[in-house]
Amino acid sequence: MNPALDAETGLADAPPGHKEELRLWLRLLTCTTLIESEVRRRLRARFGTTLPRFDFLAALDRAPEGLTPGEVSRRMMVSSGNVTGLAARLEDEGLIERRAHHSDGRAQILRLTPRGRREFARQSAAHEAWIAELLADVAPRERAELFRLLGRAKQSVRARLTEEKP
Numbered sequence: 272m273n274p275a276l277d278a279e280t281g282l283a284d285a286p287p288g289h290k291e292e293l294r295l296w297l298r299l300l301t302c303t304t305l306i307e308s309e310v311r312r313r314l315r316a317r318f319g320t321t322l323p324r325f326d327f328l329a330a331l332d333r334a335p336e337g338l339t340p341g342e343v344s345r346r347m348m349v350s351s352g353n354v355t356g357l358a359a360r361l362e363d364e365g366l367i368e369r370r371a372h373h374s375d376g377r378a379q380i381l382r383l384t385p386r387g388r389r390e391f392a393r394q395s396a397a398h399e400a401w402i403a404e405l406l407a408d409v410a411p412r413e414r415a416e417l418f419r420l421l422g423r424a425k426q427s428v429r430a431r432l433t434e435e436k437p
Contacts, residue, residue, distance in 0.1 A: 337380035
């Protein structure tokens with residue numbers, strides 16, 4: 272993505288009185304898109320992998336007891352078809368394993384293999400360093416305040432979502 276052509280830049284010449292909420296949303300979207308694009312690029316360049324593969328390994332890393340494919344799908348917010356194909360490829364590479372569910376023999380549990388744990392540890396350490404590098408110009412005090420304010424924004428969005436449900 273060309274940083275000069277992001278969603279927020281399109282509003283640079285917006286008439287006065289343009290909705291502050293929309294400008295905030297576009298700033299959040301732009302920051303997310305810029306960071307995500309760079310992380311995707313670096314994962315490809317350094318590890319020959321993709322963000323969905325990284326996210327899949329991260330989901331399993333956070334659940335050492337394993338997850339069903341449906342749980343992985345919900346955590347990654349993708350279709351179960353996407354999880355099935357990705358799981359097969361990661362299993363072929365020896366990064367994850369499938370086992371029968373302890374209480375339901377028809378269900379499967381997906382877990383990182385020792386090799387998968389080592390590979391994810393390498394990737395996640397690099398990922399953490401990249402995020403720190405990308406946000407290095409934001410002072411620690413500013414990061415804490417931004418984190419707090421984004422928490423309030425998240426709370427506001429969640430409150431509106433529950434109000435809208437029938």
